[in-house]
Amino acid sequence: MNWNVVLLAVITVAVVVLVIFLIQLVQRLTQVATAAEATLRTINELSPRVESVLASAEKELNQLASVTERLDRVVADVEQVTSSVSSVVSPLASNLGGLFKPLQFVSAMISGVRTGVAALSSFRSGTKDEGNSYGSGGKEDDPEVRAS
Numbered sequence: 001m002n003w004n005v006v007l008l009a010v011i012t013v014a015v016v017v018l019v020i021f022l023i024q025l026v027q028r029l030t031q032v033a034t035a036a037e038a039t040l041r042t043i044n045e046l047s048p049r050v051e052s053v054l055a056s057a058e059k060e061l062n063q064l065a066s067v068t069e070r071l072d073r074v075v076a077d078v079e080q081v082t083s084s085v086s087s088v089v090s091p092l093a094s095n096l097g098g099l100f101k102p103l104q105f106v107s108a109m110i111s112g113v114r115t116g117v118a119a120l121s122s123f124r125s126g127t128k129d130e131g132n133s134y135g136s137g138g139k140e141d142d143p144e145v146r147a148s
Helices: 003-125 143-147
Strands: none
Touching: none
16 A cells, blocks of 8 residues: 555545635635624614714703702702801790790780689679689588588
């Protein structure tokens, strides 16, 4: 047997395997190229929509930034007004405690005067007022009358 024939056979088998591998590689590259082309077509179709959505989003963000700036100014104004009102109301509120004590005293005095006047008028007339607790000194308060 001649080594040339054996080497030729080995080279032939290697070339056949290489050709099969290259055919499969070309088929796979064709599939990838077809998929890439379809993806590129889809991107080209979606590109105008994406651009319009981005433009709309940019416009909305600009409006939101404007509203946020105005809101910040309003909050600053509210804080300033709150501070001003607090500085005015705080001393008044602390002084109200001193004002309520004399008012409570005057209210208690008026209530006492009313009770005294009612007691005096019922004592003078000799009748007992049902709502008063001071009594009239009538017969029903006498222990001897109650016992009989």
